[in-house]
Amino acid sequence: MAENASDTPPDRLSLDPRSDYFDEALLSRGVGIKFNGQEKTSVIEYCISEGWIRIAAGKSRDRYGQPMTIKLQGKVEPYFENPPPGEDSSSTE
Numbered sequence: 001m002a003e004n005a006s007d008t009p010p011d012r013l014s015l016d017p018r019s020d021y022f023d024e025a026l027l028s029r030g031v032g033i034k035f036n037g038q039e040k041t042s043v044i045e046y047c048i049s050e051g052w053i054r055i056a057a058g059k060s061r062d063r064y065g066q067p068m069t070i071k072l073q074g075k076v077e078p079y080f081e082n083p084p085p086g087e088d089s090s091s092t093e
Helices: 024-028
Strands: 012-014 031-035 038-040 043-047 052-061 067-073 076-080
Touching: 031 043, 043 067, 043 076
Parallel strands: none
Antiparallel strands: 012 043, 031 038, 031 076, 043 052, 052 067
């Protein structure tokens, strides 16, 4: 179980560098999101325990030039697209 813990995305993660939940090391591995069973590619932030994602609302921008977001409620299933650095892909199943 301990070796699998490094392959589990955090409860909350954000693409916004100004956020407390931004983690460049984790994002560099590529994080995919399944939301209510569908693959989502425009997720800006997610939270598993609270069951929501934030996605961009079209091309709208706020007064600071950041994308406007919509918060959607549902089942959030994040996963890593790439193995952790330093791990050999042949050592996994």
